[in-house]
Amino acid sequence: MSERTLVLVKPDGVERGLVGEVIGRIERKGLKLVALELREVGEELAKQHYAEHDGKPFFGSLLEFITSGKVLAAVVEGPRAISAFRQLAGGTDPVDKAAPGSIRGDFGLEVQFNLVHGSDSPESAEREIKLWFPEV
Ligand code: CMP
16 A cells, blocks of 8 residues: 655755755655655744654754755655655664664764654654645
8 A cells, every 4th residue: 555754855965965865765765756845944844843852852953953954855655655764764863773775874973963854654644744745
């Protein structure tokens, strides 16, 4: 069964010129791009996207980071797309958790600057896709 997930290339990934690398890996895996947009992220969208982290010690710096530059947002579709992209991305911590061969494992060093975001469940995917792409 096909499902959809929200993928972000965060400001560090865009700034470092890794958009093509991330999109290439998504496409080579066999996942399809349903929507794609390079955009600025306002404070309100950032707060809603990361609502589950409100109150955590890193919430303020997470908001500052995600609003600091352009973000590539995409809706990605395919069989088990949520898990498939999370496997491509690697674990949240690019050094301790992300395996070499994953996006974070190959290109990341710090947990905050971990290059990409992928929805973590069908419920999150539905909520995040509505938030970023209300028209899709
Ligand atoms: P993401 O998958 O986008 O979801 C929440 C984000 O919070 C995560 O990636 C990291 O960028 C960030 N994050 C998680 N843990 C920490 C932490 N301990 N310090 C700073 N940022 C964090």
